[in-house]
Amino acid sequence: MTSSASLRRDLADELAKRGQLTDPAWRSAVEAVPRDAFLDATVFRPNGTQWEPVRRDQLGESEWLRMVYSNTTWVTQVDGASATDASGPLPGRPTSSSTLPSLVLRMVELGDIRDGHRVLEIGTGTGYSTAILCHRLGDKSVYSVEYDEGLAATAAQHLHAAGHSPHLVVGDGLRGHQDGADYDAVIATCAVRTIPPSWLWQLRDGGSITTTISGWMLASGLIRLALNEEGVASGRFAGDTVSYMLARPHERPPRPTFYPHPGTSRRTQMAPELLDDWTGLFVAQLAAPSAELVRTGDGIALVDVATGSQAWTEPDGNGWTVHQDGPLRLWDQVEDALITWQQAGSPDQTTFGMTVTEWDQTVWLGDPSGPHWRLPV
Ligand SMILES: C[S@@+](CC[C@H](N)C(=O)[O-])C[C@H]1O[C@@H](n2cnc3c(N)ncnc32)[C@H](O)[C@@H]1O
Structure with a gap:
């Protein structure tokens, strides 16, 4: 043996x-x-x-x-x-x-x-x-x-x-x-x-x-x-595609089963498939930090645990339509961040960094004076 x-x-x-x-x-x-x-x-x-x-x-x-x-x-x-x-x-x-x-x-x-x-x-x-x-x-x-x-x-x-x-x-x-x-x-x-x-x-x-x-x-x-x-x-960021389970106090709170609301609709500029990319999903999470991602079969839904806001996508023939409801425009937030990332050439995570002070925590793109997103505190 x-x-x-x-x-x-x-x-x-x-x-x-x-x-x-x-x-x-x-x-x-x-x-x-x-x-x-x-x-x-x-x-x-x-x-x-x-x-x-x-x-x-x-x-x-x-x-x-x-x-x-x-x-x-x-x-x-x-x-x-x-x-x-x-x-x-x-x-x-x-x-x-x-x-x-x-x-x-x-x-x-x-x-x-x-x-x-x-x-x-x-x-x-x-x-x-x-x-x-x-x-x-x-x-x-x-x-x-x-x-x-x-x-x-x-x-x-x-x-x-x-x-x-x-x-x-x-x-x-x-x-x-x-x-x-x-x-x-x-x-x-x-x-x-x-x-x-x-x-x-x-x-x-x-x-x-x-x-x-x-x-x-x-x-x-x-x-x-x-x-x-x-x-x-x-x-x-090191760029490794690795993950750990969330610290227990940072775990996602329970939420009701996702049920789509019609809300207001528009065509999307960004395809929801971008969230299949390791860094694309990371960018989306930075932009909507209290939202969960739900895969709906033919698209995705973002469900905000804090406010109940939701955004969901559906194919519309030659692109995607997004429906948004609630106080936060989740897809607008995510789309803006994805556009910023794409304009920078869709770099991987090693182009992102983070600065933490006692009062503020931000993840930035390129350098600390570049586009940045606040982490939830
Ligand atoms: C991936 S496991 C750790 C694996 C471990 N390093 C090993 O080699 O076996 C993550 C651990 O973190 C613990 N954990 C989660 N939240 C924690 C917290 N806030 N404080 C301390 N431990 C925590 C979990 O209970 C779990 O045992």
Whole structure:
């Protein structure tokens, strides 16, 4: 049977070949940390619209280990129900997982986390990424916050069994964790709609925040922000097409089923297919940050959770008609932003950057004086 150690080496080789693991110190962490020790004996895998539990004893040891050490995200909790407790497939949204190893490593490399750094991780999850940090930085320099009490307890057991004792905190990581401040770096393994001010306050000058910025259209952008002496954090998006689940307090609120209102109608200048593009959707989300995207079959609908406003498109023979209703003209907002993006040559996310002060957070196109959009606060 192939051993866990050789599968870890294979995983490190694969990540290195893909250019996602360049630093030998992180390579040694991938080779050392046993991912199988951070997963219970069951994980979820996608099956159509459901999540199907896959059990270690059903799969057999070698196949289980091969699965665990593949560069794949393994979902461990769906809408608060753990894979271990599931008696069959479940519908719903993942609420915890063991992140794609290449993304765990990409985050620490992008964050430029180095020996001697003290790091605050948001989203302990299974504890795998926490163990990767501990291996390089030492347990005393790693603080990790998990929102879900049960997950935090399981991660603590797994970390201790693997010989690690970082500072583990149960609570809302959007408040940071004052005890370890000032941190050299904050790394979030859940996405945020906006940077929590506490992350800035608990960071040393020159420190960094590495996170994905997401929102209610589930568009995502990976970024490293560096904090200057004036207390302003800024950076450019990395351009990776990766995403994390939203931090629980930033999750989309429940909303009624979409039901189209006729509203006022006009022809669109921009095709709704632009929202199929990674950056196009990101631009749309910047322009209408409290709207959700619904795919209607032959078009799209935007539904604003805050005001009930809606906009929906339908094909009209040789183009698209949009219908808008409610206090916000959602499609006007989105269309204006898409035009601005197209006039700039439809660049990818690396042309976008972000500036965060205590009062204001903006994503800009080109440079900070270019077109910009405010993030919700
Ligand atoms: C993708 S998983 C983390 C994966 C983890 N890094 C690993 O390697 O196993 C995201 C985690 O963030 C947690 N989370 C969500 N919102 C949070 C918050 N506000 N504070 C702390 N943890 C949060 C979720 O409960 C979930 O366990």
